[in-house]
Amino acid sequence: MEKSVEEDVQVENEGDRLxxxxxxxxxxxxxxxxxINHGSDSKLIIFLVMLSGVLYAFDRAVGKSMxxxxxxxxxxxxxxxxxxxxxxxxxxxxxxxxxYVGKLFxxxxxxxxxxxxxxxxxxxxxxxxxFCFFDVVILKDALFVDVYLSPFQIIWLLFSTFFTFMFxxxxxxxxxxxxxxxxxxxxxxxxxxxxxxxxxxxxMIIVIVIVGVIVSMVAFG
Numbered sequence: 001m002e003k004s005v006e007e008d009v010q011v012e013n014e015g016d017r018l019x020x021x022x023x024x025x026x027x028x029x030x031x032x033x034x035x036i037n038h039g040s041d042s043k044l045i046i047f048l049v050m051l052s053g054v055l056y057a058f059d060r061a062v063g064k065s066m067x068x069x070x071x072x073x074x075x076x077x078x079x080x081x082x083x084x085x086x087x088x089x090x091x092x093x094x095x096x097x098x099x100y101v102g103k104l105f106x107x108x109x110x111x112x113x114x115x116x117x118x119x120x121x122x123x124x125x126x127x128x129x130x131f132c133f134f135d136v137v138i139l140k141d142a143l144f145v146d147v148y149l150s151p152f153q154i155i156w157l158l159f160s161t162f163f164t165f166m167f168x169x170x171x172x173x174x175x176x177x178x179x180x181x182x183x184x185x186x187x188x189x190x191x192x193x194x195x196x197x198x199x200x201x202x203x204m205i206i207v208i209v210i211v212g213v214i215v216s217m218v219a220f221g
Contacts, residue, residue, distance in 0.1 A: 045119035053087015067144025107183025117178030
């Protein structure tokens with residue numbers, strides 16, 4: 001269902017009183033609207049975006065066992081630098097994509113507003129970087145290499161992975177709410193706007209793979 005006028009008024013009246021670190025968890029749309037109506041904190045948005053990129057780079061470094069070919073310190077430096085840059089680039093691209101897809105559903109927001117809410121949606125991801133810190137402290141050099149872990153390290157890694165995923169999933173949920181708030185339409189349309197780009201990309205990859213297989217079969221008979 002579309003938001004009611006009363007809900008909009010309440011959100012706008014509450015906007016200047018909201019602390020995103022607290023209210024994003026239980027008043028996401030009100031939090032987004034407060035930043036839209038009263039101006040965004042550019043430094044906060046960039047900080048959140050960079051942290052999200054660092055977390056993604058951290059997970060990639062762990063998955064690829066990058067510590068096999070370089071020191072743990074070098075891995076961490078690359079994770080922080082490349083992750084921060086990658087986070088900003090992906091934020092700019094993804095925000096623009098969902099903004100224009102939302103326009104297909106007659107969304108009324110602006111691109112600047114979309115940049116703001118997508119950035120705020122990364123708050124749970126930013127919080128989850130705490131687990132990265134403890135991963136480094138507990139697992140040490142074993143974090144980025146393929147070695148046997150102690151029972152305690154295994155339990156911690158499972159615990160850390162689970163909660164990191166939960167925080168990431170909550171960020172996805174917030175993105176859906178944020179997209180809907182920017183474009184002033186229902187959460188269902190926000191969900192479609194969030195899903196469609198990924199679905200299109202997935203189909204494109206499938207088509208490319210199929211075409212590649214067919215070409216290989218024809219070429220090499």
